[in-house]
Structures are given as structure tokens and as C-alpha cells.
Amino acid sequence: MSIAVRRPQQGGQQAGGPAGRRPAAPRSGTRARALRRIGQAALVVAATFVLAFLLLHALPGDAIVARYASPELGLSPEQLADLRAAYGADQPVWVQLGLSAWGFLTGDLGTSLQTGAEVSTLIAAALPPTLALAGLGFLLAAVLAVGIAALATFGRWEPLRRAFRSLPPLFVSIPVFWIGIVLLQVVSFRLGLIPVIGANAAEQLVLPVVTIAIPIAAPLAQVLIRAIDDTLAEPYVAVARSRGASAGWLLQREVARNALLPTLTIAGVLFGELIAGAVVTETVFARSGLGRLTADAVATRDIPVLQAVVVISAVAFVVINLVVDLVAPAIDPRLRKEVRA
Amino acid sequence: MTEPLLRVDGLAVSYRTRQGSGHVRRTAVEGVSLELGRGEVLALVGESGSGKTTIGQSIIGLLPEGGRVEAGSIELHLAGRPVDLAKLPARAVQELRGRRIALVPQDPGSSLNPVQTIGASVAAPLRIHREDARWRDRDSIRRRVVELLDRVGLDDPERRAGQYPHELSGGMRQRALIAAAIALEPDLIVADEPTSALDVTVQRRILDLLDELRGELGSSVLLITHDLAVAAERADRIAVLRQGALEEAGPAREVLRAPATAYTRTLLADAPALQDVAPRPARAAGPNAAAPLVRVEGLVHEYGHGRDAFRAVDDVAFAIERGTTHALVGESGSGKTTIGRAVAALHAPTAGSIRIGDRDVLAAGGSPWRRDRSIRRLVQLVSQNPYASLDPRRTIAQAIGEPLRNWGPAEGGVRDRAALARRVATALDQVALPADVAHRLPRELSGGQRQRVAIARALIIEPEVVVLDEAVSALDVTVQSQILELLESLQRDLGLTYLFITHDLAVVRRIADSVTVLRRGAAVETGAAERVLLAPEHEYTRALLDAVPAPEWLRPTPADDRRSVDDRRAAHDDLRLEVA
Missing domain, CATH: 3.40.50.300 (P-loop containing nucleotide triphosphate hydrolases)
Structure with a gap:
């Protein structure tokens, strides 16, 4: 996954006099670039699929053995072989890979070795709660990050600015599970604000969302603070002040958009954090969802489920970063046409 | 003689700088007094570190963080009674900025917001100072922007207003910045090295434009420049600064034809x-x-x-x-x-x-x-910026000796430590640097000394x-x-x-x-x-x-x-x- 740093230099790009003389790049150039980028994304997903498949199959012993070979079941070696044949586990790896890939393309994700249910059914059940958790978590993280960064840079009182500047490093260093446990202890058990048992759907979401948001808000706020600092040091901000601009004007019109771009890039990368966060958070709060499904599948070495989870995570990650890349030119006009050397 | 527009009296400015674990205040400008008449051009000339930009920043009220006016007054005589910019509350100075005092910045390349159109940048002062009833609605602002871009000599101003800074050349960007500066017809234009980043032929046209606009609007110009020739050509009066103090001041011809110092x-x-x-x-x-x-x-x-x-x-x-x-x-x-x-x-x-x-x-x-x-x-190369071409963590001796260490003895290289030190000492002597420079780091040297180091490094392999x-x-x-x-x-x-x-x-x-x-x-x-x-x-x-x-x-x-x-x-x- 390539992460382009989008900080184009102003000026310097036109080697031969006014760039205005060149006609604007035709629309087709932009579309070709978008298509190329989408192609790259598809390639990343395909590579992830193959890599995940090979890694999962490289694990010692196969899942059939793990599931059915225990002596209590009393299956004979012939019966085991039949089972393996039924699951296609007796074929060469590359044939299994091909079959699995074809399955994914046609929407057949296989069956869970542990429960015998269709993987697609399991995923369909697990996805909505996780999407709610991740979506709300990310939203809260964004709000927290913007709030912290704004107070840390534009706060009216220096000690306040300093206090907010030191928050992100603190948050970064707290592990997710610890936040979850402490929140549960304090909010639910000590203060009794949210019942542990019998809470409604909204109440159930509050603590997990906070837990998953904090470790994402922290690096996001750090990057945003840094980006705002960098932007404030730009000559065009001094020029805007020389026109009589107030702090509010500077933040809104000069700083916000310029500081957004690096932050957006990092936000895309942090999305991966969200997937990892869901595993821990759902386990700590005993919620059902994709994270929990993953944790269970790892415990029972349920390879078809793991394969599906890995591919879905990869697709989500790639799509988010693709969106970030395609949105970037809307924020920064310098990215709208090919920059020449 | 009529009252001047701007009278700076006994100005002293200091910066807070880090020293060891604490901070100290370092004086950047001391006891500077200046006068700028209406419609006049006063050039502040001096080398880097002479305090000329600091004075400009104090006048426009935009000293960088840690900077503070310690003493003196900066009186601006508008219609009515004078105001002392050094003592006015920040809010009131902000009101004057962009309206009565405008800035033409040094580097047009980085002085326009890259994600805003030229039109938006030029319109900023009109939108910020909304008290002027003429620029309350979108249409009149747009018309004014196009009129301003046309006035500063940009072709096809309607189209330019919709373009972004990276689509314009340096000279065009500086024109746009001048358009923004004159949008509200200021009394005082502070032009801080307005042409230093531009080519000579462009420099001439930009300076001509500033001259013309000054005549038209009756504004005064404080021209901050390192270039004595620009000052000689454009200023009515010249003030020469050196190490934060006024060296001499007077009518341009007098100062340059018969310098007192x-x-x-x-x-x-x-x-x-x-x-x-x-x-x-x-x-x-x-x-x-x-x-x-x-x-x-x-x-x-x-x-x-x-x-x-x-x-x-x-x-x-x-x-x-x-x-x-x-x-x-x-x-x-x-x-x-x-x-x-x-x-x-x-x-x-x-x-x-x-x-x-x-x-x-x-x-x-x-x-x-x-x-x-x-x-x-x-063949060897010496580049423009010696600071960027010297490794900040290597001593001068290491930097100068490196080319010799890159070669085997048979090819004219030197690996032996004592011999290397001797060659470095000779090289330093050749470029007239004292021997003790060898153990310092690039940041401890002045720009001129660093360029000497770069030359010594280029020459050491002969x-x-x-x-x-x-x-x-x-x-x-x-x-x-x-x-x-x-x-x-x-x-x-x-x-x-x-x-x-x-x-x-x-x-x-x-x-x-x-x-x-x-x-x-x-x-x-x-x-x-x-x-x-x-x-x-x-x-x-x-x-x-x-x-x-x-x-x-x-x-x-x-x-x-x-x-x-x-x-x-x-x-x-x-x-x-x-x-x-």
C-alpha cells in the first residue's frame, strides 16, 4: 500500500515561464489517473487474497484435522479422508487457491469449519454492529481530534494550549483494552451510569465507541496539530493577517483546508487501526461483530472465516484510501493536474 | 513642511531567544527614528540582520512570536489626530491593517494561499473589512476584484480571478498580491523586499507598477530592500540600517552621492x-x-x-x-x-x-x-545554498575532507588522519578561513563563511x-x-x-x-x-x-x-x- 505524501511545492513546477500559458489538463487525464488508481487498488486486494490464503494454509496441520481428528469423535482415517475430500482439502494448494478465488468472485465465501454455517451468513450478521461501532468510533475520533487540535493551536490561553498539546501523546500510549476495562469499571460499575446488563442498543454502544475512538483520535490530533503549526508558519498566513484577518478568519479560510490534507492521508491509514481496535473492543465489551468473529475464528483456526475477514478488511482499507486519494484533488487544486518535473 | 504620515521615534524591538534551558531577550532594533511623508517612498536598506524587516513588521503590527516593541512610538497620522501603533490595542491595529496599512510581501511564491483562487485572495481585505458599505454584496466584490486585477496589469482578469496561484508565474502572483494590498486604498504600503524573488526584467515592471499606484492613490511606500541600487532608483529618501541601529538617513541623492558614514x-x-x-x-x-x-x-x-x-x-x-x-x-x-x-x-x-x-x-x-x-x-560544483549542501551534523573539517576520503591514495585521495588534517588546514587557509573553523558545525558559521567552506570542499581534490x-x-x-x-x-x-x-x-x-x-x-x-x-x-x-x-x-x-x-x-x- 503506497501512501503518497501530498505536499506539493508551490511554484518551482513550471520550468518555462508562466504556467498560465499551458492549457488546463484535459478531463480525460484526471479520469485516466482515477482509473489507474482503481486498478492499483484491485491489485492490492488480489495480492492480499493470495498472501492470506498461502499464509493460512502454511499453518501446521489443517483445519479438518484440528476440528475432527480428536479421539472423542472416533472418526476413522477413511472418514477423515472423505471429509477432507468434501472440503477440497486434499487437492494441491494452487487448485484450492483457484477454487477459493472463484468462490469469492461469485459470492461464495465457503462454509465455516467450526459451525458449518455459510461464511457469508456469518459475515452478514457480524458486519452491521461492527460498522456501527467503527463508523461512530471514527466520527467521534475525528471530532475529538479537531477539537483538541483547535484548542491546542488557537486556544486563547497559553497554559490551555499547552495542556491540549500534551493530550495526544498521552492517549497514544494507552492500550485499547485498558481504556475499555477502565471505562467499564468507572462508568458502569462505580458510577452506574450505563447498566452492564439490560442496556438498550444506544447505551450499549457508548463505551465501545469511546474506547475505539481514543487511540485513533490521538495520532489524528497529533498530525492535525503539526499540520496547523506548519500552515500557520506559511507566509500566506502572515499576508492574510496583514490584511486585517482575525484568528477566526485565519482558522477557517487559510488554515483549515491546508491542514486537512495531511490529516486525511493519515486518517486513511488509521482505518487499519480501527479494524484491530474492533477485535479488542468487541472482546472486552462482549459484543458480537466482525472483531469477535475474527477472535473466535483465530481461536478455532477456522480458516474459511479468517480468509473472508482478511479479504473484507483489505477491501475496506483499500476503498477508504482510494476515496482519500480521489478526494484529495478536490481539496488541493495543485493535485488536479499532473505536476511536471 | 506638512506633517508626515508616519513618524517612528526611538523604536526598540527585542526577540525572545532560547539560550541553554531558559530564554533571553535579544535586541534586534534599538533607537530607530524615521519619518515618511505623504506620497513619499522611504527605502530601508541594510544587510541581513540589520533589523529592516523587523521595523516593517513592527509598523504593520506583525512581529513574529517572541518579538516585542520595547520602547519608542510608531505614530500614524491619519485624518485627525495621530495614533501610536506601538501602544494601540491589538484589536484596533487589526482594524487598520489591510485598510490603512497594507503589505506587499517578499516571496510571491508562498504568499498566496495555494488552495484559494486568486480572486478569493484579492477579495480577502474587502471581505474582512466589511464596515465599508461599498463591498457588502458578492457582485460588487467580484467586480472590484476584476477591476483590481485589471489595474495591476493582469491580462484577462476575469479568468485570472478563477485561477489558483500555481497556475501563475511569480511576477503575476506578485501583481495579484499588490492588487490585494491596494484593494482598500491604504495610506501606507509596506513593501518588504517585493522583488527579491523575481527576475530583473519582472522586477523592473513590478517596481514601475508600485510607483504608478503610489502616484494614483497618493499612498506612501516603505520599501524594505537589501538592494541599494533598487533603493537608489526608486526612493525619495533612504535610511541605512546596520545591526539594528540607524546608520544614516536622508534624501536618496544626498545619502548615496555623499555618504556620511x-x-x-x-x-x-x-x-x-x-x-x-x-x-x-x-x-x-x-x-x-x-x-x-x-x-x-x-x-x-x-x-x-x-x-x-x-x-x-x-x-x-x-x-x-x-x-x-x-x-x-x-x-x-x-x-x-x-x-x-x-x-x-x-x-x-x-x-x-x-x-x-x-x-x-x-x-x-x-x-x-x-x-x-x-x-x-x-570538475566540481558549488551550489547556491551552502547551508543546504553541507551536512548539518558534520564538522567543517569532515565536510571539506570528505572528497579526499572518497579516493584511494593512488587516485589522489588521502586516508591518513594527520595528512587529512593538514590538507583541510591548507584548504581553509586557501579560502581565508581561520583554522579553528575546522571543528565547528555549519550552523555556527555565517552565510559567507559557509560559502567559503563549500568552495574549499570543491577545490580540495584540485x-x-x-x-x-x-x-x-x-x-x-x-x-x-x-x-x-x-x-x-x-x-x-x-x-x-x-x-x-x-x-x-x-x-x-x-x-x-x-x-x-x-x-x-x-x-x-x-x-x-x-x-x-x-x-x-x-x-x-x-x-x-x-x-x-x-x-x-x-x-x-x-x-x-x-x-x-x-x-x-x-x-x-x-x-x-x-x-x-
Whole structure:
């Protein structure tokens, strides 16, 4: 996954006099670039699929053995072989890979070795709660990050600015599970604000969302603070002040958009954090969802489920970063046409 | 005499700087008093660190963080009673900024918000100061923006208003910034080095525009510049600053024709555009004339491929005789640096040939993956910014010694520690740096000292040709003059051949034996310096020469020309001693 740093230099790009003389790049150039980028994304997903498949199959012993070979079941070696044949586990790896890939393309994700249910059914059940958790978590993280960064840079009182500047490093260093446990202890058990048992759907979401948001808000706020600092040091901000601009004007019109771009890039990368966060958070709060499904599948070495989870995570990650890349030119006009050397 | 618009009295400014674990306040400006009349241009001139920009920032109320006005007053006399900007609450000064006092910034490249259209940037003062009833609605603001862009001479202002900064050239951006500055017809325009980042021909047009607008609006201009020639040409009055204090001030002609202080006299003597130097006379054709040391032929360099290819250098040819200086002159984008890097074997051109002596540079160098490095012992490069080209964590001795350590003893390299130290000491001595510099880091040195280090590093493996890419452009005039002297004496002593890349024709006049004038990658004129500079054949060369700022009344008289070079140098040295 390539992460382009989008900080184009102003000026310097036109080697031969006014760039205005060149006609604007035709629309087709932009579309070709978008298509190329989408192609790259598809390639990343395909590579992830193959890599995940090979890694999962490289694990010692196969899942059939793990599931059915225990002596209590009393299956004979012939019966085991039949089972393996039924699951296609007796074929060469590359044939299994091909079959699995074809399955994914046609929407057949296989069956869970542990429960015998269709993987697609399991995923369909697990996805909505996780999407709610991740979506709300990310939203809260964004709000927290913007709030912290704004107070840390534009706060009216220096000690306040300093206090907010030191928050992100603190948050970064707290592990997710610890936040979850402490929140549960304090909010639910000590203060009794949210019942542990019998809470409604909204109440159930509050603590997990906070837990998953904090470790994402922290690096996001750090990057945003840094980006705002960098932007404030730009000559065009001094020029805007020389026109009589107030702090509010500077933040809104000069700083916000310029500081957004690096932050957006990092936000895309942090999305991966969200997937990892869901595993821990759902386990700590005993919620059902994709994270929990993953944790269970790892415990029972349920390879078809793991394969599906890995591919879905990869697709989500790639799509988010693709969106970030395609949105970037809307924020920064310098990215709208090919920059020449 | 009527009351001045601006009266600065006993101004003192200090900055908070880190020292050890705590902070100390360092005085940047002390006891400066100035007056600027209505409709007048006052030039603040001085070298870097003289406090000229700090004064400008104090007036406009935009001192950087840690800066503070310690004493004195900055009175602005608008209609009615004067206000003291130094004591006015921040809110009230903010009200005046953009409306009564406007700024034309130094670097048009970074002074426009890259994600805003030109129109939005120009409209900013109109939108910020909403109290003016004329600019309350979108349409009238848009009309005013187009009118302003038209006024500052941008073609097709409607389209320009919708474009982004990166789509405009430097000169066009500076015009847009001027349009924004004059949007509310300010009484005072602070122009902080408004043309330092621009080409000479563009500089001239921008300064003309500022002059015109001043006449039209009756505004006063505080022109902050390091360039005495610009000040001489454009200012009514000049104030010379040195190390935060006022050296002298008065009407431009008086100050420059009969400077009261020795410091001003050295500034004048060192300003290349004001120097009474005739171009180097063409040398009598020596025995080597038929076989020049450096020979560049049919040089072409393209960036990019296919339809998008951009031809940065287009069929350029020139030759340099051994022991002489050849200047490549041109504005930004003329391809001069590309040529310099090709001659220094740092990249391979698309086509053409470069020979140094009997060696083919392109066969030997060009790509860092080529095995044969021996070309590096023949040609070296000194670049514009010595701070960026020196590793900040290495001592000067390590930096200068590095080229020697890169070679085996058989190839002229030195690995032995004591021998290396001796060679470094010799090199430092050669560029007139004290021996104790060896153990310091680049940041502990001044700009001029760093450039000496860069020269020493280039010379330590004893090359025959040195490519100097804008090697003196970032330096203050006095330091620039000293570095040029150093280069001249090194050339005399070591028989070096220079390829001197510069945008500054005044410097060319002083140092070059032959010149190639470049424009958009093509050579428009090439020949002996005396011929090209005194009798230019191409109109572009003439335009470049005309654009060098220097008012008629300061141009050297024929009598001055008759003074011998040695006389001038002796007088010059006396002056420097007096100042030091």
C-alpha cells in the first residue's frame, strides 16, 4: 500500500515561464489517473487474497484435522479422508487457491469449519454492529481530534494550549483494552451510569465507541496539530493577517483546508487501526461483530472465516484510501493536474 | 513642511531567544527614528540582520512570536489626530491593517494561499473589512476584484480571478498580491523586499507598477530592500540600517552621492550594480585559443517524455578557455542550472557533447551508476545554498575532507588522519578561513563563511573546472564582494576555469571573461564579456541590461573608468578596514 505524501511545492513546477500559458489538463487525464488508481487498488486486494490464503494454509496441520481428528469423535482415517475430500482439502494448494478465488468472485465465501454455517451468513450478521461501532468510533475520533487540535493551536490561553498539546501523546500510549476495562469499571460499575446488563442498543454502544475512538483520535490530533503549526508558519498566513484577518478568519479560510490534507492521508491509514481496535473492543465489551468473529475464528483456526475477514478488511482499507486519494484533488487544486518535473 | 504620515521615534524591538534551558531577550532594533511623508517612498536598506524587516513588521503590527516593541512610538497620522501603533490595542491595529496599512510581501511564491483562487485572495481585505458599505454584496466584490486585477496589469482578469496561484508565474502572483494590498486604498504600503524573488526584467515592471499606484492613490511606500541600487532608483529618501541601529538617513541623492558614514560607502562600493567596473577586456588570443578547455556543443535537455516533454535546454553551445570565467546568464527557467549540472557531470543531457580537455564528460559521468568517477577530479560544483549542501551534523573539517576520503591514495585521495588534517588546514587557509573553523558545525558559521567552506570542499581534490551555480546570489553585497574577490584570486593562483551561473548581470560585468545569455533554454547571444555587455547584439540582452536597477545619476562617470583596478581595490580595502 503506497501512501503518497501530498505536499506539493508551490511554484518551482513550471520550468518555462508562466504556467498560465499551458492549457488546463484535459478531463480525460484526471479520469485516466482515477482509473489507474482503481486498478492499483484491485491489485492490492488480489495480492492480499493470495498472501492470506498461502499464509493460512502454511499453518501446521489443517483445519479438518484440528476440528475432527480428536479421539472423542472416533472418526476413522477413511472418514477423515472423505471429509477432507468434501472440503477440497486434499487437492494441491494452487487448485484450492483457484477454487477459493472463484468462490469469492461469485459470492461464495465457503462454509465455516467450526459451525458449518455459510461464511457469508456469518459475515452478514457480524458486519452491521461492527460498522456501527467503527463508523461512530471514527466520527467521534475525528471530532475529538479537531477539537483538541483547535484548542491546542488557537486556544486563547497559553497554559490551555499547552495542556491540549500534551493530550495526544498521552492517549497514544494507552492500550485499547485498558481504556475499555477502565471505562467499564468507572462508568458502569462505580458510577452506574450505563447498566452492564439490560442496556438498550444506544447505551450499549457508548463505551465501545469511546474506547475505539481514543487511540485513533490521538495520532489524528497529533498530525492535525503539526499540520496547523506548519500552515500557520506559511507566509500566506502572515499576508492574510496583514490584511486585517482575525484568528477566526485565519482558522477557517487559510488554515483549515491546508491542514486537512495531511490529516486525511493519515486518517486513511488509521482505518487499519480501527479494524484491530474492533477485535479488542468487541472482546472486552462482549459484543458480537466482525472483531469477535475474527477472535473466535483465530481461536478455532477456522480458516474459511479468517480468509473472508482478511479479504473484507483489505477491501475496506483499500476503498477508504482510494476515496482519500480521489478526494484529495478536490481539496488541493495543485493535485488536479499532473505536476511536471 | 506638512506633517508626515508616519513618524517612528526611538523604536526598540527585542526577540525572545532560547539560550541553554531558559530564554533571553535579544535586541534586534534599538533607537530607530524615521519619518515618511505623504506620497513619499522611504527605502530601508541594510544587510541581513540589520533589523529592516523587523521595523516593517513592527509598523504593520506583525512581529513574529517572541518579538516585542520595547520602547519608542510608531505614530500614524491619519485624518485627525495621530495614533501610536506601538501602544494601540491589538484589536484596533487589526482594524487598520489591510485598510490603512497594507503589505506587499517578499516571496510571491508562498504568499498566496495555494488552495484559494486568486480572486478569493484579492477579495480577502474587502471581505474582512466589511464596515465599508461599498463591498457588502458578492457582485460588487467580484467586480472590484476584476477591476483590481485589471489595474495591476493582469491580462484577462476575469479568468485570472478563477485561477489558483500555481497556475501563475511569480511576477503575476506578485501583481495579484499588490492588487490585494491596494484593494482598500491604504495610506501606507509596506513593501518588504517585493522583488527579491523575481527576475530583473519582472522586477523592473513590478517596481514601475508600485510607483504608478503610489502616484494614483497618493499612498506612501516603505520599501524594505537589501538592494541599494533598487533603493537608489526608486526612493525619495533612504535610511541605512546596520545591526539594528540607524546608520544614516536622508534624501536618496544626498545619502548615496555623499555618504556620511564609512558603512554606507562600503555598501555602495560593494553593490555590483553600482560598481564602477568595466567588463574584463578580451584577452589577447593565447596559444590555447584554438583549443578551449571546456567545449559544449549541441546541448539539449528534455524533462518528461513524449507529448509532455519539456525542452529545458535547446541546442546550446559555448567554449571556455583555460583559466577564464564563462558566465551563463538568464532568468529563471532559462535552463542555466540544467546546463551547469550537465557540465558538472551530475546528469546526462538528452543530446549533445561536453568535453573538458580531451575527456568526454558524458561518457565518464552523467549517471551515478557509471563506474568511472575520475571525472569528479576534473570538475566540481558549488551550489547556491551552502547551508543546504553541507551536512548539518558534520564538522567543517569532515565536510571539506570528505572528497579526499572518497579516493584511494593512488587516485589522489588521502586516508591518513594527520595528512587529512593538514590538507583541510591548507584548504581553509586557501579560502581565508581561520583554522579553528575546522571543528565547528555549519550552523555556527555565517552565510559567507559557509560559502567559503563549500568552495574549499570543491577545490580540495584540485579540479580544473568549477561550476558555480548562483554561488553568490544569496549573500549580502559586502560578503558577495569578498567571495568574488576570493574566486578571482583563486583563479589567478590555481589557474582555475569557472562556469559561473547567475541571474545578475552586474556580477557578470565584474567577473566574466565571456558570456552566454540564455532565454527559455536557448542561447540568444554568446561572446566576450566586453562585447556582449557594451555592445549587445540581441534585444533580449539589451532588455536584461536595461533592467539592472541603477539610476543615471549614480552611474559611474568615464573618469572613474580610468582608475586602475588596483587603485580601486586599494581604496576598497581601506574602506573595509575603516568599517571593521
